[in-house]
Amino acid sequence: MSPRRKNKKPRAGTRRRAPERGRRRPKKKTCYFCDQNQGYVDYKDVGLLRKFMSDRAKIRSSRVTGNCPQCQRKVAIAIKNAREMALLPYIKR
Ligand SMILES: [Zn+2]
Secondary structure, three states, rough: HHHOOOOOOOOOOOOOOOOOOOOOOOOOOOOOHHHHHOOOOOOOOOHHOOOOOOOOOOOOHHHHHHOOOOHHHHHHHHHHHOOOOOOOOOOOO
16 A cells, blocks of 8 residues: 555645635724824723723724724723723623
């Protein structure tokens, strides 16, 4: 018998992606804070910070919110500050 395998499995990472036909081009998201030309994120602005949190009170990723890396970091720090000050919850069930 030959040592060659039948039904060769594709190696991890070599799988071809499906052709991107008819796929919608995602809308370009803009960073909210860069738009506002605001150099800081206020941790006391709970209503604004809630927009960057999920309904389970988790911090939304920049992929979802469209924030730039600099502002995303500021938002995350502001949310964590607000949590320590008991303005926002850590978890919500
Ligand atoms: Zn930004």
